[in-house]
Amino acid sequence: MSAAQAGIVLDRISKWYGEVMALNEVSAEFGPGVTGLLGPNGAGKSTLIKLICGMLQPNLGQVLVNGKTPFNRPSVMTRVGLCPEQDALYPQTSAWNALTYLTRLQGFSARDARMGARRALERVGLENDLGRSVAGYSKGMRQRFKLAQALAHDPDVIILDEPLNGLDPPGRRTFSELIRALGAEGKCLLVSSHILHEVESVARRIVVLNFGRVLADGTSRELRRELPEFPLTVRLTTSEPAELARHIVAIDGARRVEHVDGGLEVLTHHPAEFFDAVSELATSGTVPIEAVTPMDEDLEAVFRYLTQ
């Protein structure tokens, strides 16, 4: 696939503010589907989004959105939608007016803009609150409005900066479903967040960013597999924890053993060898082992490990 066809291409981009290095030789490609951009505060996520949206120019390297450099090229933005992290709207205007206006700025006629605005507001579930002032909206409704303004012109590339912030659990579920649906439609979605389970719930692919560098890129399972030295906590359910503990401490990969309710929790730096040893122990019948459950094979643990 050529770079011209891909949604977003980052080619060794670096960006610094004075002496502060915000991004350091970041390379990545984002195509159709949902990609999670994950990193703690100050990792460089916002800078990356601004570079993709053409608000900033990289000091080194090249950003391509739909094959074109976005900085100082507003036509690129006809196919890009941004849902910013902060509230960004005219609070004294009704949602309907504000969204129609923002859609008209995409180059639509008044009629098309109204149609696009209505479609987008319906899609995010605000069709019953069109005439209300955005100032009177709850935090969740404002999030929905921000997403609507990013969707109203039917862009190919959608960037969502902390989209689930401030949403209640039902709102999060609805939002996550909507994001996944957009990804399934073939749109290129980049979802930035520092809340890990949020990203994991919507994105198959995850790019971990910290200190301005890409630390990891892949699915959470791939990331986990590619980190053999990553410590893993395993819960062993047994009726005889003391006896089992005696055997576990003899296994080479076990680093820490804790007695918990109903069994043991074991920390290992060599999960593969540890699982082999536990399997042997269970099949030998020396000590009863009812269940073996990896406790932290999720993104949270991977992220913690990568960013520490």
Added chain:
Amino acid sequence: MAVYARGYRTYDGDFRGPPVAWTIFREGVAQALRRKGFRWILNITAFILLATAGMIYIQVIVEKQAQRLTGGMVRAQLMELDQIIHGFHATTMFLVSLGAVLVGSGLVADDLRTRALSLFLVRPIRPVDYMLGKALVLPALLIPLALLPGLVLWLLVGLWQPPGETWTFLQEHSDIAWNVTRFYLVGAAQLTGLLLLLSSRTPRRGLVIGLSAAILFGGPVLRAIGRLVLGPIGTLLKSLDLPNNMLWSFTRDRREWQFEGQGGGGRWGGTTGEERWLQWQPDPTVIYIVCFVLLAAGLYFTWRRARSVEVDA
């Protein structure tokens, strides 16, 4: 990776609506008209205009009555129209300044404060579109405050002339229409420039209101200091009284009735009334320079704002 296999459609859209600058301008005007304070200013100005027109009309009636009584030989002295319009502008100058500050202070500052600028920057808007759209708002809103009233009065008085004399009157007094237009253009240029300049520098609208109000209403102090200072600095100081610049642009071609009211054409303390009056007024060329500099600075910083957020980063 499989995720890239679906490819990407190229952009096949085009601009079907009006120019983006026009859309931004329209929204700016609509927002201003949603402000209750500005609507009040428009209403008060309209009321003063009506009152002034009514006063002129009564004078016309009196004149016609006098003509009938004296067999049409006596023509009552209608107060000079340009004096009336000057009086109107002097009365409403406070409203013009206040309206400009109310509307202009939020032109860019509101976009910065509400972070709407970040939404503009991810739309296909060129910095020049944003700049033009914002720059046209204040001149448009000043039309009903500073241009139309003068022209309406000029036209009304023309229409109230005896049958067949309307066109002659309007032609004879066409300089009034030009002076009103100059009054408006100078005001639109310097107020737009000043408020864009301040509004694009800070997201705090209150600060913009405070600074612009201080500049507009503190102008007479600067002019008074400028009268005492010789040379280019004095000339410059005198031209920083922005409301006076507007009034002076209106009256400078017909200043004879001004200094008559300041001691007549006679000598007083070694100077004539006209000389003393002129000591208080700035050089017209310097007024144009101030207009140009303010407008250029306001446009430049607004353009720069819409170019990138690099300056904020």
